Amino acid sequence: MLTVADEEFTAHGAEVSLDQIAKRAGVGIGTLYRHFPTRQDLLVATLADSMLALAKKAKELGAARSAGQALAEWIAAYVKHSSTYQGLSICLNTLPDGSDACSAVVEAGSTLLARAQAEGCVRLDVDFEDISAMATAVAFAAEDVGKTRRKRMLEVFIDGLKR
Amino acid sequence: MLTVADEEFTAHGAEVSLDQIAKRAGVGIGTLYRHFPTRQDLLVATLADSMLALAKKAKELGAARSAGQALAEWIAAYVKHSSTYQGLSICLNTLPDGSDACSAVVEAGSTLLARAQAEGCVRLDVDFEDISAMATAVAFAAEDVGKTRRKRMLEVFIDGLKR
DNA sequence: ACCTGAACACCGTTCAAGT
């Protein structure tokens, strides 16, 4: 079921009809609703693996780079992740919490941010929620836009975090 | 008809049912579609006045402030404008062109940007389309978020434009 | 020429009936 959902999201975007997913997965629409009461629940479930990978990547970067550089690279990965499916950023506007994978990402990101702030290269008044919201926003803005423009917007965002 | 549309957008967001607008305006849904083939067309029409005001404001700021300060203040107004209706930023993801009001905003904004770049306080590789997309994105991210957080995100964006 | 609104296609969500 999650496999089918991921395929459908990939092929037709995060707003694909849930009916279509249920049909292709060979279950009743009611079953899908019982397991995943909201579309966000289903999205978080299909993204769980990549979110855990994102959390893991934060730790690796934290070990291999300066705090500022690690945060910058990780944010780039975060933005990319928010574009996993077409239209995903819109669905993640208010970031969903509760799931283990989400908590892992928040925790890993917060740690990177705190280190970068301690190192003195990132403004002290931003928190992870700011970063998450802005990253989602950049993913939103960069949808349907060329690669160079996307890269530039990401740079603007990351530079804006510096102090 | 535009008055009713504006009221409905204000009251129920940019994604309010077009049927509802037509009914309250006392016209058939077909008539609404003939005048405004897409929702964006209708939105641009209801926002025409405020967009012209935004263009005018750019000229005033350009005269009264340093180029960098003028751009910064104008972007703040632009972001605010992109939040005129709940959910408006999503509809403006790809900015609509063609209308006079839109052209006026683009031209006014481009002028402010060019001056700020000439003054040397804004990176040279961004164009107005970047600014427009990012401003819409900030409006998107700042929806349903407290005032201080919204202000901080705007600051991050504007700081990121500096060089 | 302009307007109307029924008709069609589609989607989200619930819940009675079935296993």
Added chain:
DNA sequence: ACCTGAACACCGTTCAAGT
């Protein structure tokens, strides 16, 4: 206990019929 899918409510869009 779990599943199904018909049923309901809703929306966008078109277009034949009416003025």
